Amino acid sequence: MSLRYALLALLTVEPMTGYDLYKEFESSVGHVWHAPDSQIYPELRRMEKDGLLEGEEITWGQRGKKRQYHITEAGVEAFRTWMNGTLDYARVRDxxxxxxxxxxxxxxxxxxxxxxxxxxxxxxxxxxxxxxxxxxxxxxxxxxxxxxxxxxxxxxxxxxxxxxxxxxxxxxxxxxxxxxxxxxxxxxxxxxxxxxxxxxxxx
Amino acid sequence: MSLRYALLALLTVEPMTGYDLYKEFESSVGHVWHAPDSQIYPELRRMEKDGLLEGEEITWGQRGKKRQYHITEAGVEAFRTWMNGTLDYARVRDxxxxxxxxxxxxxxxxxxxxxxxxxxxxxxxxxxxxxxxxxxxxxxxxxxxxxxxxxxxxxxxxxxxxxxxxxxxxxxxxxxxxxxxxxxxxxxxxxxxxxxxxxxxxx
DNA sequence: CGGCACTACCTATGCGCATAGATAGATGAA
DNA sequence: TTCATCTATCTATGCGCATAGGTAGTGCCG
Known part of the structure; x- marks a missing residue:
């Protein structure tokens, strides 16, 4: 369930598209948390449904479209709550x-x-x-x-x-x-x- | 897919039941690999089907039964092959x-x-x-x-x-x-x- | 002898993630 | 202008595992 919070962490900086976020997961955040695009896109939709994000259609070139997400107040609150909460450590599997x-x-x-x-x-x-x-x-x-x-x-x-x-x-x-x-x-x-x-x- | 090999590792010592193995996963091997019983029992059945183990009904008390598995030659071979092979490291997710x-x-x-x-x-x-x-x-x-x-x-x-x-x-x-x-x-x-x-x- | 912990095994559901695709437009170099 | 590469998104399948139950017999204590 950390993927959601990794995404929120990035979106506290600026609005981003699923692809932008995916790229970040391939480089910066990817050093502590990795996720494939096939996991990111559905999660973003779920997060929008849960009111943590709001998406907006952006035109791109002539016919292209992309969906840019920005974090909501509820999203910021959820992230802060997670940050203040405690983690439960997974059993060793090495x-x-x-x-x-x-x-x-x-x-x-x-x-x-x-x-x-x-x-x-x-x-x-x-x-x-x-x-x-x-x-x-x-x-x-x-x-x-x-x-x-x-x-x-x-x-x-x-x-x-x-x-x-x-x-x-x-x-x-x-x-x-x-x-x-x-x-x-x-x-x-x-x-x-x-x-x-x-x-x-x-x- | 390491669960299978953790089980094989234990069974190279002596025949054991699913419950015995589960107990080991709660103590000794559990320090490097953990698994719940709900994962162990089906895996043992799959391993028997794959010819790595052979199970045997053991009577226990008056009406009780338990299934004891012992490793086969193919099982030993599979374990040795795994031990000689290389591991692929999972992406960081911390x-x-x-x-x-x-x-x-x-x-x-x-x-x-x-x-x-x-x-x-x-x-x-x-x-x-x-x-x-x-x-x-x-x-x-x-x-x-x-x-x-x-x-x-x-x-x-x-x-x-x-x-x-x-x-x-x-x-x-x-x-x-x-x-x-x-x-x-x-x-x-x-x-x-x-x-x-x-x-x-x-x- | 009744009750309780332990042994022994099983099933079901759902999540997170890997893997492997597919589609379609944008962009830039040859 | 063609073609490869990048941007952008989506779908499907399946595995490993967590979680949360269930059943039934055993063994021992009081």
């Missing part, structure tokens, strides 16, 4: 750690490859998030700039600070995952090392 | 970080409460995982002991090591989340601090 727990079933090279894939995946995320933090620091994020421009002066520091805080958390997490996978590689090397001296210490 | 990114919309006390809830949640996980690691080190995990008893001698060190490695990763992750939330608390304090001296440094 394929990477599930596999790690039974890694003795994998061939040594396959086990190593799991760890390398884990590192590759999180290194790529890390790269994107670092870019994002740099963008925030340099003031080069269009969406954030529009948000800041619209916000009251005393709010701006907070807005930028919380964004940076968020990405720094994601970065720390990714770094942790990489460190873990590296420990995994070392462990695999150790466990599958050729025993040079044949003193299999039977305690 | 409610806690989504909220964190817009924390300026929350009241200061609510923002603080989010961070405290994050800390509480991960502290609780941490407690469970620490218990689990201690259990592994002390050899007090019945399921793991049966697994070790069944495994060839040269495998045992690996089995225990990968389990410990898994939990240590989860522990490091939880510690990271707690550290992040603590930085969040500090940030909130800083941003909402009463400006004692009114020198609002306008650069």
């Amino acid at each position: 394929p990477a750690h599930l596999k790690a727990a039974y890694l003795e079933w994998a061939a040594p090279e396959a086990a190593r490859e799991q760890m390398l894939a884990h590192i590759r995946h999180h290194t790529e995320l890390l790269r994107q998030w670092h870019d994002k933090v740099r963008e925030i620091e340099e003031g080069g994020s269009p969406m954030l700039n529009r948000r800041l421009a619209k916000a009251p002066v005393e709010q701006r520091r907070k807005t930028a600070a919380f964004k940076k805080f968020t990405y720094e958390g994601l970065i720390a997490r990714a770094e942790q995952e990489i460190a873990w996978a590296n420990r995994g590689l070392a462990l695999i090397d150790e466990l599958y090392a050729e025993p040079e001296t044949a003193d299999s210490g039977k305690s | 409610p806690a970080h989504l909220k964190a990114a817009y924390l300026e919309w929350a009241a200061p006390e609510a923002a603080r409460e989010q961070m405290l809830a994050h800390i509480r949640h991960h502290t609780e996980l941490l407690r469970q995982w620490h218990d689990k690691v201690r259990e592994i080190e002390e050899g007090g995990s019945p399921m793991l002991n049966r697994r070790l008893a069944k495994a060839p001698v040269e495998q045992r060190r690996k089995t225990a090591a990968f389990k410990k490695f898994t939990y240590e990763g989860l522990i490091a992750r939880a510690e990271q989340e707690i550290a992040w939330a603590n930085r969040g608390l500090a940030l909130i304090d800083e941003l909402y601090a009463e400006p004692e001296t009114a020198d609002s440094g306008k650069s």
